Amino acid sequence: MISPSADADHARPQPQSLTDLFISFTLLALQGFGGVLAVVQRELVEKKRWLTREEFVEEWAVAQIMPGPNVVNLSLMIGHRYFGFRGAMAALAGMLAVPLVVVLLLALVYAQFAHYPQVAGALRGMGAVAAGLIAATGLKLMGALKTHPLGTPICTALAALCFAGIALLRLPLVYVLLGLGVVACTLTYRRLAP
Template sequence: MPSPLPPPVPHRPRPASLADLFLAFTVLALQGFGGVLAVVQRELVERKRWLTQEEFVEDWAVAQIMPGPNVVNLSIMLGARWFGPAGALAALAGLLVLPLALVLLLAAFHARYAGHPAVAGALRGMAAVSAGLIAATALRLSSALAKNPLPLSWSAAIAAAAFVLLAWLRVPLVWVLPSLGGLGCTLAWRRLRP
């Protein structure tokens, strides 16, 4: 007797065109001064639904271990996934073109008005908002840990070790990432092995 067919895969939203991809990453970049993780997660997972929460966590993890800025790596990966090399370039251009122009204008403005107390206060306020956005995103992303092959206590121990090594002991990231990342990968591999 033949086995039943698997259920059909539901339609997954994705960018409609290269222009749609370019505009999405331009909007994303314009919202992300100071802390882009919260913005990227909200736009790609919650608003556009181009990725599931689990896919986002996996892709963001890969983007973090690659050299260069995380969101740039993610834009190239996603653009290439949906439209090949042209998509990678469109996503990267969307992420960089308009924000670069704005940063150059802001640099000129800052050079002229840096000593003004209102400008200094505004920059301190933006730093506080960015920290809050990052903390809120970390809480939202923690739901993906339920599907992690490692027990929550192991994941928390690795995260705590990373915090101690980086923040307190000031061990360079180039040593912490391969060692703790390698440990996490090895432990996960052993738990997934049949």
């Protein structure tokens, strides 16, 4: 993870309190039906500016390899960055408390209307929209690869191999992650070594 200098941290906007963290992550979670990557990137990088694009890409990469939901991992890391353990718990509560109530209410409603074909069609349509949001966010974040030690072409090739392994060849995620992750880490280490 990038640790910005103390001067850069003070110049950059940051959450003002634990309540600010809680409310910010609650609003993020409530916007993210079907996937919050696009929403999280827009809110934390572009609107709030709590992270730079490069920091977001690095934090997101770490959040993805940790067990559990990616955005929950990211909320813990960001909360801890600004307020330590208490910040991590406030961000986690924001990600889970209100959305849990909403999901429970939606589950009750879904149980009443699940047998209607229109409901199944609506859910399939929402899945397509979520996939589009994730693809658009990935394209938007590609600019951050310009500063990566491997450069855009190698990173793009690794992403294409990952897509081919998971989507086309249907390889288990753990094998693709371990295989390409070791290759990417080794190549990056060699580029960074003096």
